[in-house]
Amino acid sequence: MKQLKFLFTVTLSALLAIFLTVACTPSEEAPTADTGATEDAPAETLIMATSADYPPYEYIPSGSTEIVGFDIDIANYITEQLGYGLEIENIDFNGLLPALQSERVDFVMAGMTPTEERKENVDFTRVYYDAQNTIVAAAGSGLTTAESLNGRRVGAQLGSIQEGDAREIEGAEVVALNRIGEMIQELKVGRVDALIMEDTVAAGYVEANPDLEFNTIESEGASGSAIAFPQGSPLLEDFDGVLEQMMSDGTMEELVTKWFGEDSPAQAEAAEAEE
Structure with a gap:
């Protein structure tokens, strides 16, 4: 009887070992590489610098701590399309390019114009909105x-x-x-x-x-807003591609209407602040 129990125990242990080996072995159809990104957890979080005092491009509504605006919506859309998370850092406008050049941040959006002087130190995407x-x-x-x-x-x-x-x-x-x-x-x-x-x-x-x-008034120099990157950033080409898609499929036009139209949130915010 003891021998029978022993044989039963050995057999059960062997079957369990086979089961665990099969369960832990990846199937042939499983992907060989993982980017680390999931629906709830992006592979990487990019840091964007802005100066949140420039409605409707970027500003903090009264009674809030959240930065909102035209540039913010564009940044959120692009990073989501590319599978990145987004963190926004609010600093004075004159500190934006130094932060970019020191690589404290990944990119800058602040209604910034790509002047020739700025191009000597940073790279820009295409102009996504023009103004005077x-x-x-x-x-x-x-x-x-x-x-x-x-x-x-x-x-x-x-x-x-x-x-x-x-x-x-x-x-x-x-x-x-x-x-x-x-x-x-x-x-x-x-x-x-x-x-x-x-x-x-x-x-x-x-x-x-x-x-x-x-x-x-007329300005003889550069005009319009573009996204700034450290020189040689591999992100620039990807961002440019999404900007082109936004301009061709109507997404950019929708955001322009939202933030620059007569009933825009920034207009309402300014009117409320004055009352």
Whole structure:
């Protein structure tokens, strides 16, 4: 009887060992490589730097801590299409390119124009949205042309293309400021006479401040917004491909309507903040 029990135990152990061996052996149809990405866990998280004071491109709505805007929607769409996660770092505009060059971040989106000077240090995608410079001033002030700013104090965002354009205006005294909201306040209290600002951004602030007006001016330099990368980044080609797809399939047009239309969230936010 003991011998029978022994034989039974040995047989059971052998069968169990065979079962475990088969269960742990990968099937021939299983993939040989794993990217690490799943539906809930992307393979890699990219860090995007922005300056969240530039509605409707990127800003933080009142009562919130979340950065939203046109650029944010584009960044989320592209990274999702490519299988990446996204982390956003909010820093002053003039610190964006240094952060990129030191490779603290993977890319920059901040309504940034790909000027020739910037191209010497970073790489850009195609332009995904074009805009024009404007003069923002008190309504009825007569400050509607570059010539009218001769002898005036003119505010512009530090490190922006608008700062460079303002410095080209003959006789203008340029005051460089960090944040767009700060620029508007300096204008309203009279510490600057006018501002140089992109038309899409100016529209929201003028809508919320009826005592201000804006007038488009010509700019001879580069215009439009593009995504910036460290030189030689392998991400640039992939991002460019998704941007091209967004422009051809109507996705970009939908986002432009959402963020630059009359009923855009940024317009509503600006109006609410002024009440």
